[in-house]
Amino acid sequence: MREVAFSYLKELNDIQRLAVTTLDGPVMVIAGPGSGKTRVLTYRIAHMLNSGINPGNILALTFTNKAAKEMKHRIEHVAGQGANRVWAGTFHSLFARILRTEAHRLGFPNDFTIYDTDDTKSVIEEIIKTMNLDKKVYVAGQVRSRISSAKSNLITPKAYSANEDLMAMDRMNRRPLIYQIYEKYVAKCQKSGAMDFDDLLLQMFKLLYQNPDGVREKYQQQFRYVMVDEFQDTNYLQYEILKMLCYYEGSPRNICIVGDDAQSIYSFRGATIENILQFEHDFKDVKTFKLEQNYRSTSYIVNAANDVIKFNSKQIQKKIWTDKADGPKIKIIKSMSETEEGKRVADTIVEQKNRHNLANKDIAILYRTNGQSRIFEEALRRYNLTYRIYGGLSFYQRKEIKDIIAYMRLTVNEKDDEALKRVINYPRRGIGDSTVDGIMQIANDNDMSMWEVISKIEFNPRARKSIGEFVSLIERFRNYSSSNDAYQTALYIAKHSGIVDLFKAEGTLEAEGRLENITSLLDGIQEFTEDDELLINEEFSADKSMSRFLQSISLMTDADDEKGETDAITLMSVHAAKGLEFKSVFVTGLEENLFPSYQSLSTPEQIDEERRLFYVAITRAETYLTLTFANSRYQFGQMRFNDQSRFLEEISSENIDAISSITREESKPAFGEPKLLGNFKKAIAAPPKVDAANFKPSSLDKIKKGQKVLHLKFGEGEVLAVDERMVATIFFSQATDMKEKRIVLQFAKLQVISE
């Protein structure tokens, strides 16, 4: 039995096995890209379970829902049942889960609302307005990020105002009152029964730190074994929470952190590599394992990654290597414009699919900013290639969805002023801006929630009727929700709020789309109420309430919900691609001011982070890596001309396909007649269109001087000469770069064309 149970250990290399089997004491795993990190993490948990450790005592923290999901899935595969009782999830979701049972100890309702970035910004905007500050100077988004980073560094409003560095910085930026906004913002959130994303961590810290009723000991006892994935992405606050859980008198200190300093790409939200150094300092007897063998990529890709990362000064010494065969070299595609870049990428995808038999799901197009996706969408549509975009505007960010959800939020939490403001006059019911402003003012002046104001205070006759109707509408929702599940309530809300009728009356194509979105939201809620997978998690088994649903979606991003098993090309930002791998990867928009971003050019540290981002991007590729850039593109509403990215020059030339680096100034768009009219201007040049399905390579002896031949990529050509090494010189009239090519017949596939 024992041998069967532990057989997975044979699937690991020596270092991996040590990392998996060293369960006691602090462990640090430095894991290069493609080094089997996920495997180590999951097998380690499986090994814990097989060693008799109670799954409920294991806390496994990741950064993304996707990573959490994959981890759970894979543990289950290796360890079977019991795996679902492991506390595996993102920092934010697991802490939210804990806070849902503990928040009352901190002065929050247990079904607190989670504010997303938009809610937060809107609260801050309101504060700026009431303080009579210039919103051009106090930009809500920037104030928000100051507050966010203060929270991430455990700096309270009071500490903020006492911190000379922070205050000097604010004075320099002519925003000396940020500390006051911060103070008011914290008070407002508390008053609204709301936590923002940072609060999910900060309040968790407070809970452990203030230790009401000995909750700290309770969680220290519970989480005997802690694992942290992507440790390089943790911020100070997260590390302090981890220490609270694992670093105290008498602690078994069973903490295992897994990370790669070279892949640290989240410093903008407070992540700091210092945590790795600090960890070694705090946990002095830490055992360190370095996973340096890359099982993912060919040597050209691995070498290129090493080339690039050498340009960063600060790093933990390691050398990633692979024993994989060479494979094709890295290809670079230069285009005149972003449109051409899109076309060339689509072209290359078709070629790769034909030549190497790749499925759509083997292919990913990565970019620095989500805004770049449009150009690739259009190009892929032209070839009828199936694609899926991750990130960008998430489903839950759409207006109609947020509106319905705002009604749900207000139903659950009457103090949620942000939700109230959103729906009090939507659909239009005659409560205009000035009335709403009045309500806000009364609420502020009397320390009440807006709901309290409208439900308890008499209004002028003009607004009274419509406000009264709104109040009774929400009261009906609350009533209904008390005896119905989340799905039924949501259905009731959609119907009686008037939103559905509004779109039905509109009757436009756009309104139809919005209705569809609402329907799929409702489907999602139904799925949530009927999903029995959650039942396995004891603590939340019966909780199908609306507030539980709201909590689960507020932490979800678009990238997390799987849309079936369709075979689609992946389009996503490089950030979103971390942890994933594809046979063929296109890293696009490699231009100065874009990748690296124009906002990161001012300091070497920021450039280094962009470089790590590039490192992450190229190491996603298993076999085919294509790097693309355009000489010109529309940026901020005008045509911009950017140089190629410095990162391209950092890859040594022996890893790059020499032909691909030849300039292609003369190239023309390579598309045929448009299939979808309207979206595209007609292509200028005829493409080398070869019907791949009917392509049959001819035997070599048929290839002779003067023979007309067909080539999958280059189209029709005429053989000019064949030399004794069986290298043919062929003139391809449709070729986009050099028309005369030397083709090695032994490898090339050519079909003769009979006259």
Add this chain to the structure above:
DNA sequence: GGGGGCTATGGGGGG
């Protein structure tokens, strides 16, 4: 005071 249409402005990455 509320509603609708127009112009001006701003735009990274994500839980």
Add this chain to the structure above:
DNA sequence: CATAGCCCCC
């Protein structure tokens, strides 16, 4: 290219 702010009419 989407949203906020502004102006004008009811």
